[in-house]
Amino acid sequence: MFTYTPSAQNLQVRRKFKGFQNGYLKTHYQDLNEIKIKEYLQNHPEFLDNYVLSHVEPDHIQTWLERKKNDKNRDLCAVSIPKSCMHSESHQMIQDLSLTLQHQPTKYDVLVELGNCISSAINADGFTLFLADEGDDSLYIYMGQNARGEAILTLAKTNEVEVPLYVARQRKAIRLSRNNGDYSNYFKKKPKIGHILCQSIQQPDGKLIAVIEFFKHESGYAFQDEDEDIAYSYIIWGGIALHYAILCMNMNKNKKLNDFLLMVVRSIFQDMVSMELLVPKIMNYAQRLVDADRASLFLVDSKQQELYATVFDVGNDEQQEGKSSPDIRFKMGTGIAGIVAETGKTENIKDAYSDPRFNHEIDKQTGYKTKSILCMPLFNQTSIIGVVQMVNKRNGFFTEEDEKAFEMFAVYCGLAVHHTKLYDKIRKSEQKYKVALEVLSYHSTCAESEVQRLVPQLDNQFPIIDDYHFNSFAYGDDDKVCFAVHMFEDLFGLRRFDRQCLIRFTLTIRKNYRNVPYHNWSHGFSVANTMYTLIKKTSDVFRPIECLALYIAALCHDLDHRGKNNKFMADTESPLAAIYSTSxxxxxHFNQTVAILQNDGHNIFSKLSYQEYKQALSLIKHCILATDLALFFPNKSKLTVLIETEKFTWSSKEHRLMIQGIVMTASDLSASAKPWDVQEKTVKIIFEEFYDQGDAERKAGKTPIPMMDREQPNEQANSQVGFLSGICLPCYKTLYKLIPETKPLLDMVQFNLNKWRKIAANEETL
Incomplete structure (x- = not known):
């Protein structure tokens, strides 16, 4: 308990005053006059009490009280110190209080200095300071300050501070003496104290700050009205100093808090990569902020409706030495932390064991005694993601100021925890993705034994494959790989390319075409064969880097095709449609091509210069995207206008990109320009894939278009007529105008179109 004891200087002042009193009495007590009577009555208050009660009418006493009240109000409005108090020592006391204000005092400094001044002015033997807490209806005995200037408090027991509590609640001063029967029990706990004057200290808005209880020993005189007036006047004057001190404290605290939070934000957001690094750091900062002995962070497991601690009991020496804490996990709504997680409301508990909500089990598990708790939720927008719990403030109890500071801190904690959890998920997803890539790489890349097995076959005699009418159905998959490698070597040689790498790349390309009816490895090879033939027969139409891009794009243009078109992907909300909104x-297909090139031993472009490599990839992407028929129509329209107006020029980069797009479409549709037996067989395979998509659409509750409806096979001829006349024929006509060497493609499409028209006409007559 902080109890004021007069200093040696103040004792000397009192002795001088007592000496003055004794000398005055010896000199002037012989003649009875007003001064002597006043002195006698002051020294014998019981005589005055008995006389007034026996000889004065109650109405007259009431008149005196009213007059005194009015006089007192006038004095208070003037905020003046009574003349009786304004001796030299009082002036010195006020000057001391003024000096205190010049050093940016805390409110505790001002309250103590104010108590010292009042004690000297009213000849009190000491005082006890009680501080009020905004958060509850309790008083806290002021025990002094710690090294950081924070108050050390202890909770005042109600039965031991009934007088200060009465003053705090009624905002009225009270004077008592030991012989006052109503409070005899109160004095029993204060054996050497005979007289008490207890007054409240408030802010201008009426908010209670403190209660001061002045006391005198039994040998002293009882406190009088004048003492109460003096004390009250000092309190009014000291209120100005107190107001300044509180402002100064708040400014300093806010500055320190802001500096602290800035340091915290810098620090914790650097460690957002890992919950294991972040949580202990948050807890250590939280401990420092509110001077707690222990700290814990409980995260919410929304699936299990539980709280769990990744790091528990920060501050425990064993934990700091690296020993693991017990596994702490409990249901929402259990204990203080569980209730805070459930309600989202902060809890500040002064005595944990007296609170029925407190969960004793954790103390039993840890062997630690919990006294006070400050528990606050962590939010992610409106949802609670965790709870931070501070345990046992080192000096006193968690205050409302601690709550406010901790509330600001909790905002940053919530953000850090939320983003760290997201980062953890991303990191785990990334690791899963890497594992998936490793598995995929193993299963989707060729084995080295396949490469070695194929090398000797490349020395075999090859059939004539630079022919628009080449029938790929006549050969197996391994043959097509050999043909593809041979076509590449024939076009570009091996001076800047590695044969083993080329074989490996081609085998992996084959492996990454899915086993669907039409858009499979056989189709990829067939398109590449048409492109090879076109490049061979058109000699110098395309530049070397363009030829390289066109051939690789043709070979890879349908990698990992699922046998479904773009519309189906969008309608079924495929993940691919979420990634790529167009084409x-x-x-x-292009991204799969790049992924294969990035596999070890698959980069066939490794010997190209950086600029050549960059240009090749750019052209490959352009060529593969050009196989989307949605891009074909605007591309053909622009090119047709250029041809008709004779504005097309091979020197224009834009015009060359357009013709590359048309060449890709022509190669992709080359099944329509094959001899009739090949064309007829291809159409049956294409429709099998169409029907598979139609079945999937019907299963999803959608009605497939007639061309994809297995129940309408008579639509095949009509659909082919529309396809050849509306897309294939215009494509090959445009191509023929710019590259006449492609006339065999145009002629065969026209032939096949006529055949389909006859079939369609015959079906209509049936």
């Missing part, structure tokens, strides 16, 4: 499958 969905075409973007995926």
């Amino acid at each position: 969905t499958m075409e973007h995926h």
Whole structure:
């Protein structure tokens, strides 16, 4: 308990005053006059009490009280110190209080200095300071300050501070003496104290700050009205100093808090990569902020409706030495932390064991005694993601100021925890993705034994394959790989390319075509064969880097095709459609091409210069995207206008990109320009894939278009007539105008179109 004891200087002042009193009495007590009577009555208050009660009418006493009240109000309005108090020592006391204000005092400094001044002015033997807490209806005995200037408090027991509590609640001063029967029990706990004057200290808005209880020993005189007036006047004057001190404290605290939070934000957001690093750091900062002995962070497991601690009991020496804490996990709504997680409301508990909500089990598990608790939720927008719990403030109890500071801190904690959890998920997803890539790489790349097995076959005699009418159905998959490698070597040689790498790349390309009816490895090879033939027969139409891009794009243009078109991907909300909003499958085919090139031993472009490599990839992407028929129509329209107006020029980069797009479409549709037996067989395979998509659409509750409806096979001829006349024929006509060497493609499409027209006409007559 902080009890004021007069200093040696103040004792000397009192002795001088007592000496003055004794000398005055010896000199002037012989003649009875007003001064002597006043002195006698002051020294014998019981005589005055008995006389007034026996000889004065109650109405007259009431008149005196009213007059005194009015006089007192006038004095208070003037905020003046009574003349009786304004001796030299009082002036010195006020000057001391003024000096205190010049050093940016805390409110505790001002309250103590104010108590010292009042004690000297009213000849009190000491005082006890009680501080009020905004958060509850309790008083806290002021025990002094710690090294950081924070108050050390202890909770005042109600039965031992009934007088200060009465003053705090009524905002009225009270004077008592030991012989006052109503409070005899109160004095029993204060054996050497005979007289008490207890007054409240308030802010201008009426908010209670403190209660001061002045006391005198039994040998002293009882406190009088004048003492109460003096004390009250000092309190009014000291209120100005107190107001300044509180402002100064708040400014300093806010500055320190802001500096602290800035340091915290810098620090914790650097460690957002890992919960294991972040949580202990948050807890250590939280401990420092509110001077707690222990700290814990409980995260919410929304699936299990539980709280769990990744790091518990920060501050425990064993934990700091690296020993693991017990596994702490409990249901929402259990204990203080569980209730805070459930309600989202902060809890500040002064005595944990007296609170029925407190969960004793954790103390039993840890062997630690919990006294006070400050528990606050962590939010992610409106949802609670965790709870931070501070345990046992080192000096006193968690205050409302601690709550406010901790509330600001909790905002940053919530952000850090939320983003760290997201980062953890991303990191785990990334690791899963890497594992998936490793598995995929193993299963989707060729084995080295396949490469070695194929090398000797490349020395075999090859059939004539630079022919638009080449029938790929006549050969197996391994043959097509050999043909593809041979076509590449024939076009570009091996001076800047590695044969083993080329074989490996081609085998992996084959492996990454899915086993669907039409868009499979056989189709990829067939398109590449048409492109090879076109490049061979058109000699110098395209530049070397363009030829390289066109051939690789043709070979890879349908990698990982699922047998479904772009519309189906969008309608079924495929993940691919979420990634690529336009040309969905075409973007995926290109990305698969790049992924294969990035595999070890697969980069066939490794000997190209950086600029050549960059240009090749750019052209490959353009060529693969050009196989989307949605891009074909605007591309053909622009090119047709250029041809008709004779504005097309091979020297224009834009014009060359357009013709590359048309060449890609022509190669992709080359099944329509094959001899009739090949064309007829191809159409049956194409429709099998169409029907598979139609079945999937019907299963999803959608009605497939007639061309994809297995129940309408008579639509095949009509659909082919529309396809050849509306897309294939215009494509090959445009191509023929710019590259006449492609006339065999145009002629065969026209032939096949006529055949389909006859079939369609015959079906209509049936």
